[in-house]
Amino acid sequence: MMDADIKRLRRLYPRLWRHELAKMSDGWTKITEELMEALDEIQPPIPGEYGSPLFLMIQFGGGFALAFVSPNPGLGEWNNEKALALIEAVSVFNDAVVETCEICAGPSHSIVQEPGSNQQRLCERCSEQQLAKFEARSVQ
Incomplete structure (x- = not known):
């Protein structure tokens, strides 16, 4: 908060x-x-x-x-x-x-969990952003 x-x-x-x-x-x-x-x-x-x-x-x-x-x-x-x-x-x-959505307060779309982190309730946009961040870290 x-x-x-x-x-x-x-x-x-x-x-x-x-x-x-x-x-x-x-x-x-x-x-x-x-x-x-x-x-x-x-x-x-x-x-x-x-x-x-x-x-x-x-x-x-x-x-x-x-x-x-x-x-x-x-x-x-x-x-x-x-x-x-x-x-x-x-x-x-x-x-x-x-x-x-836990991040932006928009309508939640799904519960997302990256390996090694807590699951989150996210909207579609925030879910895609979190996935992009995860993929960027995975490539490095």
Whole structure:
């Protein structure tokens, strides 16, 4: 993730931000921010309270990312509608990941893995660029 995005997300969503998100691919920044915005609308931070009414964890790697959210029942006002809204927000994120290129945020085309590297979820253009880079290294 780019430094400017890290700083912005940390500033806008300090209670949802997790340091490991800084390692997330740039192409998934927008959908991560949309998830944080949705969660913040469902249950905003409580002024004067330390802690977050929500715990967000996003596991990512190898062309996949999966968000998990857990409400903190001791903070905030929770009801069935908010619980359903949490499920829907996480579902939107999880669905968007499989449709989004990790590099440019375009529509994903395939999962690509070069020998000796991690697999990535890429659009057609980024996939071709990665292949060209790999072939150029292989020829040398």
